[in-house]
Amino acid sequence: MIGFIGIGNMGGAILKGMINSNTVQASNIYVFDVDKTKMEDLKKEYNINMIENTSKLVETCNIMILAVKPHICEKVLGEIKQCIKPKQILISIAAGWSTAKLRVALEHKGKVISVMPNTPAIVGAGVIALSKDHDLDISELEEVKALLKGNGLVVMVEEEKMAATTGISGTMPACVAMYIEALTDAGVSNGLSRDFALQIAAQTVMGTAKMVLETKTHPAILKDQVCTPAGITIEAVVALEEDGFRGTVIRSVNRCTQKCLDMLK
């Protein structure tokens, strides 16, 4: 049995990705969220099981996913600590909560692993980064990887690189979505319908990412392949360079990484 504590944006995305990829049957999923409406909506759509509090969830499930906001974790971990058994596994997706911090909050009861997912997990195209600092034995780790496999790419990351990983995969769906939104607005300003502009913008971002992964060609070469000398595309490259596009992207990731490091202290 798998239990979710918190089924908001990220917990909900993982849950839906798990069910849609047939990784876990809805009947084996239990959820507790203080927002009853969220539970009822999910039950209506997926027929998962609702539970009335954290303690009941821990009594029922062998693997729990902690998916509440970081500042709520201390309180919820205090509740989990009262009832978690030594063999039970707690997967935390909370930013700023390293496995070491989780162990202390749980007074070393239960087994913990810190995981950084991202929202594309809802469609099975997420990045699910598992900290190498965890309490699981080999078979338990394989079980957790298998559980999250339907959500996307599962990777193992050194604990000291989790913040840098968060700075790219955890956060950047927001900025990629902003980029797609901006492309769409540009299309609308040039007379395209919003639906059509959004469709071709999203497909272009997805197709480029797929091409990077599948052809393994350096992104700079892929960029050069589109830029005809004195042609159209180089105009965009010049405009982006004038406005410091790459520097801005790098600074935005660095700020996320630093913020994550600050939260981990």
Ligand SMILES: NC(=O)C1=CN([C@@H]2O[C@H](COP(=O)(O)OP(=O)(O)OC[C@H]3O[C@@H](n4cnc5c(N)ncnc54)[C@H](OP(=O)(O)O)[C@@H]3O)[C@@H](O)[C@H]2O)C=CC1
């Ligand atoms: N969103 C993202 O892209 C990512 C988020 N994360 C991490 O995931 C975690 C959840 O984030 P996110 O899903 O965005 O947050 P949300 O606020 O969308 O979801 C959290 C849910 O937990 C509920 N909740 C609050 N207190 C409790 C409680 N005591 N017991 C049970 N449920 C509770 C909230 O209800 P209510 O709204 O009523 O308070 C809400 O429904 C965070 O720790 C974040 O760092 C990690 C990677 C990416």
Ligand SMILES: O=C(O)[C@@H]1CCC=N1
């Ligand atoms: O913004 C946040 O704090 C969370 C963690 C990573 C993505 N969203």
